[in-house]
Amino acid sequence: METLTSRQIRWFSDGIHSIHRAESRTEVAEATMAAVETIIGGEHGYFFEFFPDGGMQLLVQRTGSALAAVLPALAAFHRQHPGVRFCIEDPVGGSSQVSDFLGTAAWHRTDIYQEFCRPLGIEENCGVDFRPTGLNKHAIVLNRGRRSFTGRDRLLFDLLRPHVTTALENVARRERIEAATDGKGILVGPEGRVLWMPESARRLLEGFFPEVSERRLPGEMLRWLRRQTEHWATADESAAAPPRPFHFIRAGHHLTVHCTAARQPGTWLLLPEEQGTPLHLHGLGLTRRQTEVLAWLVEGKANSEIAIILGMGAETVKTHIKQIYQRLGIENRAAAIALVHRRSHRGR
Known part of the structure; x- marks a missing residue:
């Protein structure tokens, strides 16, 4: 031997x-x-x-x-x-x-x-x-x-x-993640360990947190992620609300971070973005997965990009979109985007 x-x-x-x-x-x-x-x-x-x-x-x-x-x-x-x-x-x-x-x-x-x-x-x-x-x-x-x-x-x-x-x-x-998320996606493993953080995402986080590590999420984000992933692991598929986005405000600037499960078990994809007001997707009567698909659809992502981000097949994305249209009583992407933006403006 x-x-x-x-x-x-x-x-x-x-x-x-x-x-x-x-x-x-x-x-x-x-x-x-x-x-x-x-x-x-x-x-x-x-x-x-x-x-x-x-x-x-x-x-x-x-x-x-x-x-x-x-x-x-x-x-x-x-x-x-x-x-x-x-x-x-x-x-x-x-x-x-x-x-x-x-x-x-x-x-x-x-x-x-x-x-x-x-x-x-x-x-x-x-x-x-x-x-x-x-x-x-x-x-x-x-x-x-x-x-x-x-x-x-x-x-x-x-x-x-x-x-x-x-x-x-x-x-x-x-x-694939970088292409689908315009180079902003952060891949996080167990216990919040950062597996990959592109330079653009690091620079964005540095504008909100005094110390950003390439290997560890800021404390506030880490605590949020733990709460959301615990919810995700126990929530039934019929639950309407997906893990809630992370919101942080500093000096008048608003950071929103969306969280979805990545394809590899135990890993999470975070997409940070700076914006004025987050989109309001809760209360639409959609399942967790349908809400996730709708969120990326509203962001302008193609079916193939949504499939990569959410770790599902392209045909599954199509099925979710069809069900979303039926539940919301709409016929196309433009109507979905208009509906979500109307809800966003009412929530301001």
């Missing part, structure tokens, strides 16, 4: 923290490459994304200027590589190395070896694939000039796999 040294465990822990702090795919790739270079090591390294048509792109590479001369060979012959075929074709995937599939003589007869690996002094490589849900497959590979990867190296690649996969999924989710 393979075991890790205390130093490898410390390096692995540091690498995992860096990977999960990444805010883009490139940052995930860079952090992963830095981690495997430290805890495993090799002369060259590559982080790939594979496309459904069999093509690929390099997100990170560690060959330097020497890569340019042989990059056309990599593009032409990468499908010959047994590790690439394993990543693309195997239904489960995992860590692998060339010697799992080919002996030395057979490996040397391949075009990918002769045209790409041999000029770079690569004799063996080892890596692992990542299969984030809803995204293209990715993989990281380390290369060496001799066949020297060990079972412990493979173990480290396999231990990294779920963390990098999750990091890629989180980045994609953040990108």
Whole structure:
């Protein structure tokens, strides 16, 4: 049974923290490459994304200027590589190395070896694939000039796999949320820990609270969130009122923060905005989910954006909108917006 040294465990822990702090795919790739270079090591390294048509792109590479001369060979012959075929074709995937599939003589007869690996002094490589849900497959590979990867190296690649996969999924989710909320959505995890806060949201909160942490909500917001999420966890679907927005006034400026459940269990999406008077959506006889959909509809969001924000399918959004129209006795979005704004003006 393979075991890790205390130093490898410390390096692995540091690498995992860096990977999960990444805010883009490139940052995930860079952090992963830095981690495997430290805890495993090799002369060259590559982080790939594979496309459904069999093509690929390099997100990170560690060959330097020497890569340019042989990059056309990599593009032409990468499908010959047994590790690439394993990543693309195997239904489960995992860590692998060339010697799992080919002996030395057979490996040397391949075009990918002769045209790409041999000029770079690569004799063996080892890596692992990542299969984030809803995204293209990715993989990281380390290369060496001799066949020297060990079972412990493979173990480290396999231990990294779920963390990098999750990091890629989180980045994609953040990108979708950012697009749907105009870059203002804050993703919050258990106990109010901030998982992601865009710069625009941080600047907005700084105008209302003296100290804003990138890892923790301000005290007033945290107490509000705990009350609302507790209500949400116990409320029946037939309850008309969703979690109430957070309102805060400082120096004549009004901050409103809306809260909805994010797709990942135990996480919450907060959308802060500065406005004069909040929209009045209570008392319309709608369910909690219908009220949430109506709130985003009034904000001008398309069905696809509402689906991302509320973590539901586009068809479910359509169903909720149809039911909203029936309950309110209206026929379209324009009528819904007009009705809500009339209620807002009466509540001033």
